[in-house]
Amino acid sequence: MTTTSSPTAPQEHAHLLHPKYRPDIDGLRAVAVLSVLGYHAFPQWIKGGFIGVDIFFVISGFLITTIILGSFEGDGFSYREFYARRVKRIFPALVLVLAATFAFGWYALLPHEWEQLGKHVAAGAGFVSNFAFWSEAGYFDNAAETKPLLHLWSLAIEEQFYIFWPVLLGLAWKRKWRVLTVVGAVAGLSFLLNVTTIHSHREAAFYSPLSRFWELMIGGMLAYMRLHRPPPKPGWGRHAQSIAGLVLIGLGLAYIRGGKAFPGFWAILPTLGAFYCIAAGPTGVLNRYVLASKPMVWVGLISYPLYLWHWPLLVYARIVEGDVPSNGLRALMLLAAVVLAWLTYRFVERGTRRSENDTVISVLVALMVGFVVLGTLAASRYYVGRHSDPYFNKTAAAAKDWGYPDGLSPIKVDGEVLQQIGHGKRRVLLFGDSHIEQYGPRAVELSKIAPDTLDSLSFATWGACPPIPNVVDEKNNLCGERRDGAMRLAISDKFDAVVFGGCWNCYFSETGKPNAANADADRYYYFDGKTRRRFMGGGGADFALNMLEAVMTNLAKHKQVYLVLDNPVGEGYGPEEFIKGGRLGDMKVARMSPTAPWASVQKELHERMRQIAKRSGAIVIDPIPTLCKSDRCTRADADATPIYKDSGHLRAEYVRQFATYIDVAMTTQKQPAAVGR
Structure with a gap:
């Protein structure tokens, strides 16, 4: 034109x-x-x-x-x-x-x-x-x-x-x-x-x-x-x-x-x-x-x-x-x-x-x-x-209280992006999913109250991605790439200690037939290059846990290895569960009582993970003595303030003050002997 x-x-x-x-x-x-x-x-x-x-x-x-x-x-x-x-x-x-x-x-x-x-x-x-x-x-x-x-x-x-x-x-x-x-x-x-x-x-x-x-x-x-x-x-x-x-x-x-x-x-x-x-x-x-x-x-x-x-x-x-x-x-x-x-x-x-x-x-x-x-x-x-209702705001504040990666610095190691804090001589890789990320605020707190004891910490994490080779998540196509890159770092000489952690209860506490209640867990399977084995009803969970044990056993021969056991998760722990009533009518929020029961299936998995650590020579980090007593576990403090941000993750405010059980993997101190040694 x-x-x-x-x-x-x-x-x-x-x-x-x-x-x-x-x-x-x-x-x-x-x-x-x-x-x-x-x-x-x-x-x-x-x-x-x-x-x-x-x-x-x-x-x-x-x-x-x-x-x-x-x-x-x-x-x-x-x-x-x-x-x-x-x-x-x-x-x-x-x-x-x-x-x-x-x-x-x-x-x-x-x-x-x-x-x-x-x-x-x-x-x-x-x-x-x-x-x-x-x-x-x-x-x-x-x-x-x-x-x-x-x-x-x-x-x-x-x-x-x-x-x-x-x-x-x-x-x-x-x-x-x-x-x-x-x-x-x-x-x-x-x-x-x-x-x-x-x-x-x-x-x-x-x-x-x-x-x-x-x-x-x-x-x-x-x-x-x-x-x-x-x-x-x-x-x-x-x-x-x-x-x-x-x-x-x-x-x-x-x-x-x-x-x-x-x-x-x-x-x-x-x-x-x-x-x-x-x-x-x-x-x-x-x-x-x-x-x-x-x-x-x-x-x-x-x-x-x-x-x-x-x-x-x-x-x-x-x-x-x-x-x-x-x-x-x-x-x-x-x-x-x-x-x-x-x-x-x-x-x-x-x-x-x-x-x-x-x-x-x-x-x-x-x-x-x-x-x-x-x-x-x-x-x-x-x-x-x-x-x-002001208590709505208290539960909402809990739901928003997630501190990772605040206070950490992104770094690149061999092409992998990690979150780092601390300058201690010991180099520690924290490897897992969001259940490792939830301890980031404790690392930041230690950098403030005891900076001379803090190790050089690097977080290699990916949400809903267990740190186990050959595990596939159908809804997270980047999980395998991210996890395999972190695994290469774990076995390299760039780190003196490796901390494995994850929402073990999310992946392994229910392995029966999939149904409407556990449909989200059915997205995981173990793939050995030839056979796909679903976690739910397919036996893949056993293969995955055996692989985790094998990896930790091999690593423990050369460096310190830790296994962080899971905190209780599920029904009764999320603050959002206490909201009652209909959206179109009158809604109320109930004040959370201090404790909730620890599900027996999670208790059984907890002991199984402890035995895996024992056989592999890994040091166990166990949150249960801090969180639970007689099969009842803390979900709120005395004034009904939730300690969880949702049904699976501890909120940052609680972790900063009370998750001292993780300090053994983050600070230079006399290290305990591995379970079974």
């Missing part, structure tokens, strides 16, 4: 290009939103449905770049009109969803949940949700299914793109840079950042706009090509692109899983699929007869409010139920989302978009600023929700 006006034309005379409407693109939006809805409501059926977001990114990149470049090459580009149209397009439905989510949250959420919702409302209204959720990501982050506004991370990335992209393209146009080179450079750098950080910084690769912009740039490159190069003539070329596009998207839905390194290289499938679908044009065979069909176009037209409404409804259904809702209830929530989306589109969005009154824009911006303020007040406890 040739330039018909100067790029420096006065802004008051500039008008944005209005791309010709393509019903097949609305149909592609329908594919994207239905994929996301299916994944969120029925993840067991549509396991790769989250790739719908990546399809949306390509569509947005194509349309926005078409508008910007077409305007520069036409009557000129008006930043004011561009952002005014974005406000009228995005704010109305978002205002409604934020208001409804905030109001229901005030009525149903507990104080700590309400504070978190306030933070997310403020971030959503400020279009920085991706950074907010990125900062929260980690092993102890709340489950995604309990965050009503989690889905706004993708909207935030699009908004950040709307701010960045017109400015960069305007600069390129003004300075007569090759636009395709600019688009390709941004895409290339972003994709490179994506694939190089997906393993080492997975949350960053997922939430950062810098590692996501390449997906929008794929649409941007197509926009440039369509503006400057003739499209293929109607015929088999377009049909092939149409078929290839939907096949690639279908492959993504079928083969991409949440456990894979995504986006990474896997995101090429849905983004390239969307590229081909759009490139095929409205005459491509599947575009014309499938994507441009009336049902698909109708869903596409309401896709934006449908995306906004569905997730809060599903999350609040889960919160009210206290567990995963039934299939019927989830289907009902999707139906409600469709109805609300149509009402939003019909009675709010259409009228706002057509309005020429500048007051509408001012009101929408003011409302969004208001939500930033309201959310901040809620997050800061200046504005409290309906449930305000």
Whole structure:
């Protein structure tokens, strides 16, 4: 397309290009939103449905770049009109969803949940949700299914793109840079950042706009090509692109899983699929007869409010139920989302978009600023929700009290990232999962009260990843790599002592047939290179414990080895279990009594682990004498303050003061003889 006006034309005379409407693109939006809805409501059926977001990114990149470049090459580009149209397009439905989510949250959420919702409302209204959720990501982050506004991370990335992209393209146009080179450079750098950080910084690769912009740039490159190069003539070329596009998207839905390194290289499938679908044009065979069909176009037209409404409804259904809702209830929530989306589109969005009154824009911006303020007040406890018993805050404080890796310093040893503290002569590797991480605050406390005795401590840990070779966790695809790297360090001459620890009760206390109650434990199995042996009902637990004994026996011949036995876990220990009543009625929180029973199956495992240590020559570190007496174990202190952060982990405040039993592995002192020596 040739330039018909100067790029420096006065802004008051500039008008944005209005791309010709393509019903097949609305149909592609329908594919994207239905994929996301299916994944969120029925993840067991549509396991790769989250790739719908990546399809949306390509569509947005194509349309926005078409508008910007077409305007520069036409009557000129008006930043004011561009952002005014974005406000009228995005704010109305978002205002409604934020208001409804905030109001229901005030009525149903507990104080700590309400504070978190306030933070997310403020971030959503400020279009920085991706950074907010990125900062929260980690092993102890709340489950995604309990965050009503989690889905706004993708909207935030699009908004950040709307701010960045017109400015960069305007600069390129003004300075007569090759636009395709600019688009390709941004895409290339972003994709490179994506694939190089997906393993080492997975949350960053997922939430950062810098590692996501390449997906929008794929649409941007197509926009440039369509503006400057003739499209293929109607015929088999377009049909092939149409078929290839939907096949690639279908492959993504079928083969991409949440456990894979995504986006990474896997995101090429849905983004390239969307590229081909759009490139095929409205005459491509599947575009014309499938994507441009009336049902698909109708869903596409309401896709934006449908995306906004569905997730809060599903999350609040889960919160009210206290567990995963039934299939019927989830289907009902999707139906409600469709109805609300149509009402939003019909009675709010259409009228706002057509309005020429500048007051509408001012009101929408003011409302969004208001939500930033309201959310901040809620997050800061200046504005409290309906449930305000002070003891809720005590249990919530316990749930948040996790000190690892605070006070520790990340270091790299032979390519492995460890958390380090202390400068003693003895070099100690603490190797395990979050049940080793829970003792990090004790190490930090010792560095303050007895720094001269503290050894050189290095934590090599990974949540829900037992420190045993050949153990596979189906939900943690990075466990094996991380554990094997730490194992190489354990057997090397870089450490004088190795401390093994883990949530042994989580992995080994129940090894019978899997059922609904222990379904999460069924994700582990032992794989010797030929045979997979499930922990639950498959005998894999025995193989794993034998391997742990063999590893410790070999290590104990060359260096000091410790085995940290497990603290009691499970029902009765988590402070959240004492909240009673319904979310829609009157909720109360019972004061925790000081003790809970020590389950017999955990007691039996405890003795088995002691015998493993005895045979291998390892030194036992046993928390039970500190925590338990006569098969009753402490769960709260005298004023009902919980000592656990959840049903499995001791809170940092308790560990700092009372977990002195771990000091033998952390400090230079007279070392006890190994059990059995």
